[in-house]
Amino acid sequence: MTIEAIQNEIIDEFSMFEDWEERYQYMIDLGKTLPLIDEKYKLDTNLIKGCQSKVWVHAEMDNDTVRFTADSDAIITKGIIAILIRVFSNQHPQNIIEANTEFIDKIGLKEHLSPTRANGLVNMVKQLKLYAIAYQTQLN
Template sequence: MTMTTQAIQEAIVDEFSMFDDWMQRYEYIIELGKSLPIIADQYKTDANIIKGCQSKVWVHAEEEGGKIWFTADSDAILTKGIIALLIRVFSGQEPKVILETDTTFVDEIGLKEHLSPTRANGLVSMIKQIKMYALAFESKNTN
């Protein structure tokens, strides 16, 4: 059974609560980035680059069995960890669920205020792109 996006976010908040300071949290985010499943080189295209990110971030989505599966990569280690967190929440979910999910964990762990303004904008852009993929798959399925 698929974990709900809410349950996944709660697990992330619990993990981050184990760290005392933001240096430890940054290190954890970087570690998460290292465990990100590698995106196939064929998807590292301009079409899959997230606009609005200071570093290069590629996100690819495929639908299988009514659920969307994401792969991603970034040329920046911290950004790679951030997209790994988002993929953990959204990958394997139905388009409708992705569209209805609020990324509450971002505020709960204090991520946004601990990022530079350009990285925070990039985070918003990543979430927006993931939701755009969900919208595209949802509208394709209802037509």
């Protein structure tokens, strides 16, 4: 599935909910489905900088796609990273690099987060794209 198709799926899913309380609950539920990072990768080097809570992300190449795993010590943040991993995992590095993230605005996520969580969201996207850049460089 393409990144854009996954993003559209997420937009459709979030549009089904009446209010943000239901959307937060959905994000918490998504966090429970997150492909969890192996404990051996829960290192300071895998922490996303600038997040209010701890978020660990690990990336590895699987054939020609990047596969992400993650975890967080906060349930909302775990839901946020779960959404991002759903979009970007199992995609070619170049597609991750070129992907826009307008779906985040379309579901209203950034505007419904505290400033520190919104900043963390931006840093999560940035880190996932940095992993993709590193792997794309290896492919060239």
